[in-house]
Amino acid sequence: MANVLILGGTGWLGSRVAERWLDHGARVTCLARGHRPAPEGAHLVAADRTAPGAYDAVADQEWDEVVDVSSDAASVASAVGALAAHTRHWTYVSTISVYADSDGAGDDESAPVVGPGTDGESDYAHEKSAAESLVRTALGHRAAIVRPGLIAGPGDPTDRFGYWVSRFALAGDGPVLVPDTEDKGVAVIDVDDLADFIVALGDARWTGVVNAVGDPHSLADVLAQAREVAGHTGEVVAASDEWLADHAVAHWSGPRSLPLTLPPRHRGSWSRSNTAYKILGGRLRPLRSTLERTLDAEREAGLDRDRVSGMTRQEEISLLSAIE
Incomplete structure (x- = not known):
C-alpha cells in the first residue's frame, strides 16, 4: 500500500488528487490548515506551513509520494527541507505561467521560464518558478513537475x-x-483529468517536466x-x-x-504544446x-x-x- 502525503489536499485540485489516490488503495495523509475537512478516508494533519515545526507530525515517516500545489516558494522550501530525504517521489504542481514568453504559441516544456523573484518581486509566476527550482534541486531524479494551464470543471x-x-x-x-x-x-483541462494524470505520474514515479494543458x-x-x-x-x-x-x-x-x-x-496561454501530456497517457475529455x-x-x-x-x-x- 502506497503511503501518500498531500500538502494541502482539502482544496479544489488537492482534494481530487487525494480522492484518486484513495481510489488506488493508498494510505493518504493531507497536511493543511484544517479549515476544511479532508476527503473521506484520508487522515488530516492540521498545520500551518508558514509556522515553525509545520512538518513535525509527518517528517518521521517514509513517503512513497508527496504532492504539493503551493504557490508560496518559502512553504515549498520548508517542505522539501523537512521531507525530501524521506520521500521516494515528489510531484510539484506548477503552472504554464512560469514561461517567460506569454506569446509562445506551440512551445513545449523546453521553453525558457522566468527566474525567481528579485528585488522584492514576488508574484504567482515567479513564486512557482522558484518552487520548481527548489523541488528539482532537492529531489533531482525523484521529482515530477506538472505545469497545468487553465483548470476547469x-x-x-x-x-x-x-x-x-x-x-x-x-x-x-x-x-x-x-x-x-x-x-x-x-x-482548458478538466480538473478530474488533471487529478488522474497527477496520480498516474506518482504511481509510475515518472520524473521530468510536463505541460498539462488542453487542446486549443x-x-x-x-x-x-x-x-x-x-x-x-x-x-x-x-x-x-x-x-x-x-x-x-x-x-x-x-x-x-x-x-x-x-x-x-497572450497566445501562449492557450496554445502550449500538450504532446508530452498525451504521450504519457493524459486524458482530455x-x-x-x-x-x-x-x-x-x-x-x-x-x-x-x-x-x-x-x-x-x-x-x-x-x-x-x-x-x-
Whole structure:
C-alpha cells in the first residue's frame, strides 16, 4: 500500500488528487490548515506551513509520494527541507505561467521560464518558478513537475470558466455581453483529468517536466458551445476590447470582468504544446462534457450568486444599455 502525503489536499485540485489516490488503495495523509475537512478516508494533519515545526507530525515517516500545489516558494522550501530525504517521489504542481514568453504559441516544456523573484518581486509566476527550482534541486531524479494551464470543471473557486455557461443559462432568452473573439482562444483541462494524470505520474514515479494543458479552442467556439449547453436563445452582443476598457471591464478574471479573455499577445496561454501530456497517457475529455458538468455545479450553487469572477447580471444589463 502506497503511503501518500498531500500538502494541502482539502482544496479544489488537492482534494481530487487525494480522492484518486484513495481510489488506488493508498494510505493518504493531507497536511493543511484544517479549515476544511479532508476527503473521506484520508487522515488530516492540521498545520500551518508558514509556522515553525509545520512538518513535525509527518517528517518521521517514509513517503512513497508527496504532492504539493503551493504557490508560496518559502512553504515549498520548508517542505522539501523537512521531507525530501524521506520521500521516494515528489510531484510539484506548477503552472504554464512560469514561461517567460506569454506569446509562445506551440512551445513545449523546453521553453525558457522566468527566474525567481528579485528585488522584492514576488508574484504567482515567479513564486512557482522558484518552487520548481527548489523541488528539482532537492529531489533531482525523484521529482515530477506538472505545469497545468487553465483548470476547469465543477467546484472551480476562481469562477472563470463557469461564468459563461452560467451566464448564458441565467440570461435565458435575454441578451448576453461578450468580447470581440477575434484572435482569442482558450485551452482548458478538466480538473478530474488533471487529478488522474497527477496520480498516474506518482504511481509510475515518472520524473521530468510536463505541460498539462488542453487542446486549443477559439474563444468563439467556447462561447458557442457554452451557449448551446445552456440553451440560451437571446441575443449575443459583442463589444470591442477598447469599448470594454473604456467602461472599466477587466479581462481574464476578477470582479466586473469578462473571464477568459486575453489580448492576442497572450497566445501562449492557450496554445502550449500538450504532446508530452498525451504521450504519457493524459486524458482530455470533450469540452462539451466539462461545460455540462460545470453547468450542473453552477445550477446547484445558484446562477445568480455572487461570483469571484465575472459581473453581476445588473452590471451586464447596464453595459448592454450603454452599447446600444
